[in-house]
Amino acid sequence: MRRGIAATALVASLALAATACGGSDSGDEADGPVTITWWDTSNATNEAPTHQALVKEFEAAHKDIKVNYVNVPFDQAQNKFDTAAGSKGAPDVLRSEVGWTPAFAKKGFFAPLDGTEALAEQDKFQPSLIEQATYDGKTYGVPFTTDTLALVYNKALFKKAGVEAPKTWDDLKKAAATVKDKTGVDGYWGSTQAYYAQSFLHGEGADTVDVDAKKITVASPAAKKAYGTWQGLFDGKGLHKADTTADAYAHIQEAFVSGKVASIVQGPWEITNFYKGSAFKDKNNLGIATVPAGSSGKAGAPTGGHNLSVYAGSDAAHQKASLKFVNFMTSAKAQEAIALKNSTLPTREDAYTAKVKADPGIAGYQGVLSSAQPRPALPEYSSLWGPLDDELIEIAGGKESLDKGLGDAETAITKLVPDFSK
Numbered sequence: 001m002r003r004g005i006a007a008t009a010l011v012a013s014l015a016l017a018a019t020a021c022g023g024s025d026s027g028d029e030a031d032g033p034v035t036i037t038w039w040d041t042s043n044a045t046n047e048a049p050t051h052q053a054l055v056k057e058f059e060a061a062h063k064d065i066k067v068n069y070v071n072v073p074f075d076q077a078q079n080k081f082d083t084a085a086g087s088k089g090a091p092d093v094l095r096s097e098v099g100w101t102p103a104f105a106k107k108g109f110f111a112p113l114d115g116t117e118a119l120a121e122q123d124k125f126q127p128s129l130i131e132q133a134t135y136d137g138k139t140y141g142v143p144f145t146t147d148t149l150a151l152v153y154n155k156a157l158f159k160k161a162g163v164e165a166p167k168t169w170d171d172l173k174k175a176a177a178t179v180k181d182k183t184g185v186d187g188y189w190g191s192t193q194a195y196y197a198q199s200f201l202h203g204e205g206a207d208t209v210d211v212d213a214k215k216i217t218v219a220s221p222a223a224k225k226a227y228g229t230w231q232g233l234f235d236g237k238g239l240h241k242a243d244t245t246a247d248a249y250a251h252i253q254e255a256f257v258s259g260k261v262a263s264i265v266q267g268p269w270e271i272t273n274f275y276k277g278s279a280f281k282d283k284n285n286l287g288i289a290t291v292p293a294g295s296s297g298k299a300g301a302p303t304g305g306h307n308l309s310v311y312a313g314s315d316a317a318h319q320k321a322s323l324k325f326v327n328f329m330t331s332a333k334a335q336e337a338i339a340l341k342n343s344t345l346p347t348r349e350d351a352y353t354a355k356v357k358a359d360p361g362i363a364g365y366q367g368v369l370s371s372a373q374p375r376p377a378l379p380e381y382s383s384l385w386g387p388l389d390d391e392l393i394e395i396a397g398g399k400e401s402l403d404k405g406l407g408d409a410e411t412a413i414t415k416l417v418p419d420f421s422k
Contacts, residue, residue: 099382102135141307143347148372149301153263165289180238187238194388203294242396271343271361288364387412
């Protein structure tokens with residue numbers, strides 16, 4: 001989800017109107033190779049070069065297909081694709097954030113992939129990730145990369161303080177205080193963003209909505225308890241106060257990688273940046289543990305990531321070529337190459353080779369994936385974090401009460417899912 005959270009995508013120079021897209025306006029020459037367009041929404045600096053190298057490898061193996069590669073900044077891609085697809089000018093393949101997949105499927109913008117070459121090895125992928133690519137009984141994406149949140153910690157600081165990775169949020173409070181006493185640095189710094197607070201909801205067996213009951217539950221007793229726990233981790237010995245500035249994400253990240261705070265909750269998209277910090281020149285100093293559990297005894301970090309989806313508006317020739325491309329890019333070989341270069345998590349077990357698991361970051365996050373919870377197949381689900389982002393920052397900053405903030409979020413969410421009851 002960094003993805004909108006991290007806001008680190010670099011703005012590339014795009015001429016979208018001129019790109020060769022699906023349908024008749026493809027730029028293909030008669031009897032020549034089919035040209036498909038792929039909008040890659042990955043980070044242009046850290047991830048995209050690996051994807052571009054794989055595109056060349058694909059073209060070398062498929063002389064009848066050319067790939068028009070376009071890197072689209074993540075924070076712009078959803079709206080750009082929505083606009084392009086609505087006018088029948090979308091790319092043939094999109095790297096779609098898992099939350100976008102059901103939303104675009106509902107609009108008819110994505111082609112179902114069940115029984116196609118793209119999903120020929122469906123049984124190799126983690127079932128929960130296939131579930132996240134499914135809408136209304138059909139699969140509209142092939143899992144490309146996955147992620148979740150974990151408690152990442154500085155092993156050296158934890159060892160100096162004599163504490164272990166906490167199992168519960170109460171344990172974390174105690175550990176943070178001990179770290180402060182023994183090392184002088186804060187033990188934990190939490191985020192005010194809704195995606196990061198989702199783990200607290202799951203830890204109480206709650207969520208923003210109950211999809212099956214079609215009910216908004218963001219202000220339910222269980223949710224209030226969850227957010228109360230979240231709020232309590234901004235105040236106390238060894239607990240860093242809430243950062244409500246626009247640069248909070250960068251501040252938290254920098255403090256962690258420089259050894260100024262002992263633990264944070266973060267996703268694997270920052271693995272490469274962890275290693276660039278002074279605290280983790282020795283990669284093995286990076287500790288990765290399951291996000292602490294709530295009072296339910298369950299630890300439930302959200303599952304994120306990206307699928308490769310095929311545009312339903314492309315003609316038969318372009319869809320056929322797109323299916324071959326998606327199959328190649330999500331193969332075990334390609335996923336291994338991506339993991340080794342980008343330190344991202346593969347979506348299929350056979351891509352976790354010995355070389356991949358030699359990276360302590362990837363191995364650590366693989367170990368916490370089993371406790372992550374997939375998102376419900378609700379097209380509007382990802383948009384529900386918007387109102388919460390607005391309210392949680394006010395709550396964390398002491399500008400409004402928890403009850404008022406969650407009440408206001410509930411009102412805003414009602415407009416996003418008008419057929420849900422309170």
